[in-house]
Amino acid sequence: MDLAFNQAELDFRDEVRAFLRDKLPADMRRRVHLGDHSHFREDIPRWQKILNERGWGAPAWPVEFGGPDWSKTQQFIFEIECALADAPAQLAFGVKMVAPVLMRFGSPEQQQYFLPRILAAEDWWCQGYSEPGSGSDLASLKTKAELDGDHYVVNGQKVWNTLGQFADWIFCLVRTDSSGKPQRGISFLLIDMKTPGISVRPTRLLDGSYEVNEIWFDNVRVPVANRVGDENAGWTYAKYLLGHERTNIAGIGACQRELRRLKQMAAGIERDGRPLLEEAVFATRIVEVELELKALEITNLRVIFAEAQNHAPGPEASILKIRGTEIMQRITELQVEALGARALIAESPGRDLGEDLPRAVEAYLNQRKLTIFGGSNEIQRNIIAQMILQL
Amino acid sequence: MDFSFNDEQQMLLDTTQRFLASAYGFEQRHKLLESEAGWSREIWSQLAELGLLAVDIPEVDGGIGAGPVGVMLVAQATGHGLLLEPFLSSAIIATDAIVRCGSDAQRARWLPALASGERIAVLAHEEAQSGIAIDTITTRATRSGEGWILSGAKSVVYHAPMADMLLVTARDDQGIGLFAVPGDTQGLTRHPLRTVDGQRAADIELENVEVGADARLGADVTAALAEVIDNGIAALCADAFGALERILKATIEYSRSRKQFGVPIGSFQALQHRMADMLIQLEQARSMVYLATSHCRDADPVARRAAVSGAKVLIGKAARFIGQQAVQLHGGMGMTDELDVSHCFKRLLAFELRFGSTDAHLADCRQRLRAA
Structure with missing residues (x-):
């Protein structure tokens, strides 16, 4: 048993970091950091094209379709590094959802037409x-x-x-x-x-x-x-799609990024004369979510390891989905609580309100979706009860 | 990144599980629990014969040197078996204290006797006011000729009644000293007690207890003791995890067999979702056992404490939630002494409170919180 990444995995991480440092456009990075979605339409294909030029347009695809032949661990590392660097999330619908279905069940014509276009961001x-x-x-x-x-x-x-x-x-x-x-x-x-x-x-x-x-x-x-x-x-194809690409369903990288931001916010915000990070109750809440995230990172790696050993992605992904979404929602709650009543500012035209207003409260509101979509967390619990607990 | 166990580790796990499955069933354990001694020397000897009391002794000292992963697997199995014998107290914690703090002569004198099961030792460190800080103890050691005089009190020392030797921590001018005190030493009183989880322990009074110069292990052991305790907590986490696995499995099985309204209660969604949440906490706890195991011997105290305290917190919370829900889902049967569930529940309660409560470790983690 060894929880640490091996040298090859660490080298790969360095390679990804160097790529992100050199190739992720600053304006795009800034918008992701600020939660600014105004350029979504341009940024998402633009980033996909940059990834594709490097051969990294579809981390999970097999080589025959233009994938980079990465292990699940490499995909995990890639996803985390991209999130921590404020890279835009890849649009899942093409690369991660319809593409695996086409590879498995599509006609040769469908594969030849659609897959390269997905890779090159020609189709949304x-x-x-x-x-x-x-x-x-x-x-x-x-x-x-x-x-x-x-x-x-x-x-x-x-x-x-x-x-x-x-x-x-x-x-x-x-x-x-x-x-x-x-x-x-x-x-x-x-x-x-x-x-x-x-x-x-x-x-x-x-x-x-x-x-x-x-x-x-x-x-x-x-x-x-x-x-x-x-x-x-x-229905068979839809179920296949749902069972696919769940390696990163926990969203560890995005959680780590938002936790990092939460800590920085808490260090910078004064409440009653001292940094919030030094206030016992609030700091304890940060620690609690940090521990849950650390545990989930290891749980995620365990699922990846098990997959690499033998079996296809199983119902364990439901555990990752439930906990990952709960953690992200908790972090967004704490970011709002850190800001106190100022978090309530929805807009105030012509003023610079700083990075977190109204980003934090918008994220909190928006991220309520996490436990609802992709199979609600209640459905995920049904899956756990039936498939894992065999009830 | 590798979550597999090597052949040697797997064998340790299999050996321990197989032995406890045959020799430590519910009824067999229950007899021990009700017996006057509260444990079995025969079981203890058999554990020694299987080599399990030497897992945490380095090979140079004649042990197996199984490393933290080996210790984790054995402790997981002993926790699953709700073992009453002093495996963690003697074979892990006291043994590790002697390995880390003892001189060559002291190690040679004591370790073989502990490995063979002939002798039992326990660390007597915690006091009634102890949290998790090592250096807040009030037991004193004062010079007396070549030797020392110890005075003070130790609280709820697990397995002290059956110990041949107590490793007593006491403060002196140099810091914290560790002293080997035979159980029958003049001035040492053991007030025997039975703990809620059915184990035997003692409150200890030391009234001008005289020990020789050779009783002291090392000089100031503050740093080493912190490592011993973290290593012990990691093993304790694995022990608790074993009990967690058992109580959840028992609950799932019970919900499949218990019928109300003509159907198994496990078919009700309210209960299914509860058990799904229990499973999630169990898996998160397992990950934290791995984390603690991976870092419990880090020389860097910051990384070590972060992993071990973090594990104690998360597993402590899992113990509280899974334990309480297991009793709840067993209904009235969960209240009885007759099923696994109540025994696991009490073992988990002990886990939560020993070596620093969940909150104490949470506060410790908070002290390390930084913005970046």
């Missing part, structure tokens, strides 16, 4: 899963796709679509059969967002951001060639 992907009546019970989805010659005609509504306002393509779960078990009548379609009949309506969130949308499909014609795999087998 988004996801069409949830519907007004179908959240945790996703298999009850109703968006319908009816065959008409060599096209499907799609009608229905998707919700909680993230950043679809910038998207070129959406991968969708649609109903192609209503006769049997709900899971058996779902297909997985790739839909060009420019197709007539698609409308995108933003949903304003509690932090004031527009990052999710409703997407309406009104007689949208989708070539059958854009179906992944078999008709009515989409």
Whole structure:
């Protein structure tokens, strides 16, 4: 047993750090640091292109599709270093979500067309899963796709679509059969967002951001060639997608970055005449979350190690998801508490309010999503109960 | 980064588990618990025969030198078995104190007898007012000719009643001294007590206890003692983890077999989610056992204390949560003396309070908090 990274892993970390120092544009880094999403549309593809030039555009992809042939440990290190350096997060929908499905179940034509474009940030992907009546019970989805010659005609509504306002393509779960078990009548379609009949309506969130949308499909014609795999087998592909790329689901790097920021805030903020970092109750709360994060980092490495030994990613990822999201939410709470009543300033035009206003409170509000999306934490507990505890 | 165990470590674990599975079942343990002595010399001899009392003795001193990982695995198994014999007290903590502080002659005199199980030693350090600071003890050592006179009191010294020798800490002009005091020394009184977790311990009074010059191990042992205690806490964390694994497993099994409203209570989501949370805390505790084990022998006290105290905090919280929920989920049966659950629960309570409470270690971690 050895918890430390070996020399090769440390060398790799240095290589990643050097790359980030040299190649991560300062303006982009600054925006990520400030939680400024105003340039999302440009920054995300721009960073993806920089990564791709270095051959690092898709850390988890196999070499045959243009991946860098990294171990899970290297991917873990990469994710942490990128987060600590304030690099933009890669857009998951293409690289981490639809791509693995295409590699496993897509046609050669789909693979050859889409995968290089994902790598080079030529297409922006988004996801069409949830519907007004179908959240945790996703298999009850109703968006319908009816065959008409060599096209499907799609009608229905998707919700909680993230950043679809910038998207070129959406991968969708649609109903192609209503006769049997709900899971058996779902297909997985790739839909060009420019197709007539698609409308995108933003949903304003509690932090004031527009990052999710409703997407309406009104007689949208989708070539059958854009179906992944078999008709009515989409549920299998969706489950495969959910089980994939969960190595970094805990978000250790982002938690470490925000914890670092929390400590710096607490050191710089005076409360009743002394730094908050020296105030016993607040400092204790920081220590508690820091310990949970340290433990989760090791738990995450244990899951990675187990995966490398033999088995596919298992239900242990649910542990990482639950604890990682709880820790991040806790850190954002403490950042707000550190600021006290000043955290309440939502805006004050024309003034420089410093780095944390209103960033901290926006993050706190926005990060409430973490325990809801990607399979709510309650669903994750169901998974643990059924798959690990066998109840 | 490697979470595997080598063959030697795996063998230690298997050996300990196999022995305890056969010799230390619930009924067998219960008999010992109810017996006058509260432990079994026969079990102790068998542990010695298996080499387990020599795991923390370096090879140069005739031991196995299994290292922290080996110690962790054995302690995990003894914790799982709710062992009443003084494995942690004698074979880990007192042994380590002699290894670190003893002269060649002292090591040669005592270590073989401890490894063979012939003799038992315990560290008598904590006092009623002790937190986690080493140097707040009030027991005094004063010069008397070539030797020393010890006066003071030690509190809840686990396994002191069965110890042949007490390693007493006492302050003198040089700092903290460590003195080997035979159990039958004039002026030393052991007030025997049974602890809540069924172990035997003693409050100790030292009234002008005279010991010779050769009784002292080392000079000022403040730094070494801190290492001994951190090494001991790491092993104690592993012991607690073993009990945590047992109590959670028992709870899951109980929830599968216990039926109410015509179905197993484990089918209820409220209980499933509780057990999922218990599992998460268990896995986080396991990670912290690994962290403490990895750093418990760091010479750098900052890194060592951070890992060990951090582990004590997180595992202490897990012990509180998992222990309480295990009793709760067992319903009335959790209140009885008849199942594993209450015995594990009390073992975990002892873990929380020994060698500095969860809060004491949390405060210690807070002292090290820096912005960067």
